[in-house]
Amino acid sequence: MSLQTDLIHLFKEIPFTTRSSAELLKSLDFFQAREDDILLVSYPKSGTHWLAEIMKLLFPSKVTLTSPIEFGDVSRLEELDNISSRRIIPTHLNYHMLPDSFKAKKCKVIYIIRNPKDTAVSLFHYYKDNPNLPTIDSWNNFFDMYLRGQVVCGSWCDHILSWEENRNEMGPLFLFYESMKKDPITAVRKISTYLGININDNEIQEICKKTSFSEMKNNVETDKNSDPNHTVCSLTANRKLIFRKGAVGDWKSYFTSKQNKLFDELYNTRMEANILAKHIHFED
Ligand code: A3P
16 A cells, blocks of 8 residues: 555554544544434445445435544534434444444444455455545555555454454444345345334335445436435545445456465454354355
């Protein structure tokens, strides 16, 4: 990387872009959560925008989908404080960096997980296309950075493990990108049950239709339903960078067999005892 590039700085040993100022990250612990806040947590490129759209549609007009808590500078805390309605707050922060008041208030948390190989490919393209991220010259170099956790938000395994190991603290709902692709109706039902929202089967079907990959991509291309000033991922406000392929198993076109072996060795060692890993699917 490019850790030395002026787009990236390290905070608590994790790479952040300059869109998350060090002052803001330092002051996160002063953030005052509210009991009815809902956190939408993910490692980058796991389907955050997709889940955000589903959640927005589940609560027509009664909630505000805010920008990520780690986005911007210190004025962010006040901005979030000024929102009077119920808040859905996206974040790519790991569990240890999450402001304590969310934990004390036992806020609801939905964490979306995508298999780490497709996540790597998606993040590779994000690095290539997103001017807020350092330039990357090849997949091979990116793969090495990803394997070492030297990418924005750090290591995929560290992120997921931090939330998994503390699952009893906040009782998050864990959702899996691949399962959502296969059966979005069940996923939307799970989300509505977790959030205590009454919704009928027709409404669920309607939400699934509106949040299909093709529908969301098309809306962005025709500039429908998008506010250029709103960001769901702290790394960009440009929704055109988000909807690429939306596929499961794209990693097979990128990982060499040697890279796959290296990745599996690391993954199996780190995730061996992990309950969530049993639900992660690498193929369509
Ligand atoms: P790809 O780059 O593999 O296409 P995030 O929102 O966390 O940044 O994740 C972006 C990834 O989710 C992209 O993956 C994007 O295409 C995919 N995605 C976005 N909306 C989706 C949807 N409605 N259904 C399936 N995948 C979606």
